Amino acid sequence: MTVGETAADFLNANLxxxxxxTTYIMGTLLIGMLMLQFAxxxxxxxxxxxxxxLVSVVGTLITDYLIDQxxxxxxxxxxxxxxxxxxxFALWYAVEKTLSIHSIYTFRREAFxxxxxxxTFALGTSAGDQAAEALGLGYFYSGVMYAAIIGVITALxxxxxxxxxxxxxxxxxxxxxxxxxxGDLLLQPKDVGGLAFGxxxxxxxxxxxICATIIYMTLTKDGLEKVPQDER
Numbered sequence: 001m002t003v004g005e006t007a008a009d010f011l012n013a014n015l016x017x018x019x020x021x022t023t024y025i026m027g028t029l030l031i032g033m034l035m036l037q038f039a040x041x042x043x044x045x046x047x048x049x050x051x052x053x054l055v056s057v058v059g060t061l062i063t064d065y066l067i068d069q070x071x072x073x074x075x076x077x078x079x080x081x082x083x084x085x086x087x088x089f090a091l092w093y094a095v096e097k098t099l100s101i102h103s104i105y106t107f108r109r110e111a112f113x114x115x116x117x118x119x120t121f122a123l124g125t126s127a128g129d130q131a132a133e134a135l136g137l138g139y140f141y142s143g144v145m146y147a148a149i150i151g152v153i154t155a156l157x158x159x160x161x162x163x164x165x166x167x168x169x170x171x172x173x174x175x176x177x178x179x180x181x182x183g184d185l186l187l188q189p190k191d192v193g194g195l196a197f198g199x200x201x202x203x204x205x206x207x208x209x210i211c212a213t214i215i216y217m218t219l220t221k222d223g224l225e226k227v228p229q230d231e232r
Contacts (some may be wrong), residue, residue, distance in 0.1 A: 125175025
């Protein structure tokens, strides 16, 4: 989420096409990567993670458009994406009878998965900014709050008090909010509570970390599993 937040701000503010055109460009790239991702018969790290990065950027841009261009309030966008995410999960479960990521080996289940991921990123930007700016908690304390919530979810899971699938998705969603808060902490000016690293430096740092992770996973074949050919 952090790289989506910072990369979206960098592209919009520094490359000049404007928020709407940037959204169109990144949306087109995302569609292309999704087509490549859906065509795979197994987990390919660089394809999957490039797609994740593009989903995070597009999700952030959609939220930024609604708030900065369309004039929506944080509460409205947070409610919108929360409802959309809940509806996605509800339909996914109604159709497939499971929300487990370990059962994603059909086109339809993968479509539900990526739609849910898109809404989590859009929600992360909206809710993260709402807590930090609209509610006045600041970027640092918002991030710490979300980290604490993830800690509680983790503790409940390991204590056997929370279902694994529920724990995964709750933690997944909250990490997006946490990433948005810490991303803004790094890139926003000091007079509004940020550290003023800037979008370019912050994006480069996190993209470098992602690239290093992808290279490691590719070289070690970590997580590569063949997907049933007759079920995809």
